[in-house]
Amino acid sequence: MKKKILSLLLASSMMISLGMLPTGCSSDNSASNNVEALWDGGNTRNKIVAISDIHLGIEDKYSETLKNRPILIEFLQRLQKTKDVRELVIDGDFLDEWFLPVYYPSYTDQRQFYKDAIANNQGVIDELNNVIDSGIKLVYVPGNHDMTLEADVLQEAIPKLVQARDAQGLGTYYTGDRNEIAIEHGHRYDVFSAPDTVTNAELCGNANTILPAGYFYARYAATWVLEGRPKVEKDIPVVTKVPDQSDVDQYGAYIYYSLLKDISTRMTPNENLDEKIFDMHISGFDDAYSYLDFYPTQQADGTISAPVLFRNIQRTWQERQILNKVKVTNSFTEAVAGTVNWDYYAAQAKAQYLDNPNENVDVVVFGHTHVPMYCDTGNGKYYLNDGTWIDHNTDYPDATRTFAVITTGDETTAAIYSYSEDGSITDITSSVSKTDEKNTANSLENVAFDYKAVENYGDDAKQARYVEVSGLKDNTVQEKLNKELKDFCLSPTLSSESDTTYDIMPVFEVVGGDLLSIRVYNTAYTAGAAYPVNSIQTQLFSLTTGDKNAGNIWDFIKDKNAFKQLVLDGKLGMTAAGVEGEIPKDLKSEAYKKLSESIDTSEFAKQFYFGDGGNLNVWCEGKNHATGDYWLFDIPVTELENIASDRLLPIIEAIKKLSN
Incomplete structure (x- = not known):
């Protein structure tokens, strides 16, 4: 599945578009009897349509769906004409209380806030x-951006609406015919977005503080967007001591800090870090807070925590x-790392429902x-994710105005569609499909790898070898x-x-279910040369x-600077091709320095492989034959968790499971 992840903020619970929003008043279309059905449906109402993440704001300048709003209205008009649609489910983030700049006037009446948001989007209502x-039965499920929307406020606007609420x-x-379909927003499993009436209860003296950390970071980011994404130097506190992974409490706090550090270095609004910009008098909060009040850092006792809000959130x-x-x-730790990995939500769908013996979903x-x-x-x-209807979907630019269609019956089927500006509908199921890792493993269970050698090349000591794969189900791919x-x-x-003959030895590892990481060690023997020359190539x-x-x-690595610092700190092991014995310290220092310099080159992006024992290996050219024709460096991938991208995290988890 193609993914577009521009920032941690967009990858996490704080789902807001970073595109500049159009301003001004919208002109919603009135209902029309001239529209056509979305598709030619039968006479049996057996389809459930799910849409979510519409993000309608209290004012047009604070709405993420402005250009798409009249298109949404047209979609709803055509839906009414589609005779086999049984239900429309709005799967959360319908209205938006989070996409507000910090300078939005402080308010105390959240009920009135939502009533005003409803009035601003009356055409949709x-x-x-x-x-x-x-x-068509209309159902609403709460999301994180509208988690404080009270049921009776929405019911007053849409009297016959069915609302699905639990906590x-x-x-x-x-x-579905057999209650075989479960639809929820998904923020329940997100550290940043799940309701949090616990962490700030003692500070605020009540259990009404439902707004999670994501609310504050979303407003901070919205401010930055609406100010034109300024680049402002910020003196952000730095955690200098990385806890050992065996300290689950503090290592979890460090992972949380690492993610927020990434946000804070990129989202830099004009407001000062210590400025009391969050004037909060809603949801149990009754004070003004600065950004530093909830930014985690090293405390006087050595622990990692935010100083005021969301203290020790990991606990x-x-x-x-x-x-x-x-x-x-x-x-x-699993939940906070999952914030940047869309596969985490698929895994939660399986754990909570599909693989849960207490559920029949x-x-x-x-x-x-x-x-x-x-x-x-x-x-x-x-498992389906129905996407979004916001104007600028920076998380997945190739598809906005998306929706899910589930057909219930003796056999339930499902698909994902997009609705174009011209009214055409495209089935995008195949382009957004992701095969379950277990099924991928099953499809590769008969795969075998053989070494082959070029005939009539070299001699017993020098062979040109290559790898050949067999057992793939798709012969064309094979x-x-x-x-x-x-x-x-x-x-x-x-x-x-x-006059040069090579001895070529490929070595490979299968990682991530379907990735073949291969490195080829080459030794060149040239007639008349004083010594053979070693080289390596990776793919x-x-x-x-x-x-x-x-x-x-x-x-696989999301933070180049952090990786470079690991190199400079000597955290990677080192070997030199063709050199035996212990490597002198001065040579090691020189090698680490050269590797750190090569990190910024375009060539370095391919100079890596996954090696034995769950290591990530990188390499650079050596100084000379005496000190190694090339230098190899390695580090266990499990030590890269805090700078791992969403592609590396599943590999890390798989290695952890194997080691347990």
């Missing part, structure tokens, strides 16, 4: 009432999950991430992959001089597509 009148600010809607996650009616709880639909997804988990079970592998492994022989192949260049190192 009117059309939703028309949807109900057409015979405060949360809800799951079960539907309240378990209680929050219980209050929020999470069926299968997880650790704070075949299809789970979430919203929240803004990234449409279709995941076939096997045995007729599916043929393509084997050609690419052979060309890559034998490439030194294609450009060598006639990442996809076993599912047969493509080479299936990723570079920065697809």
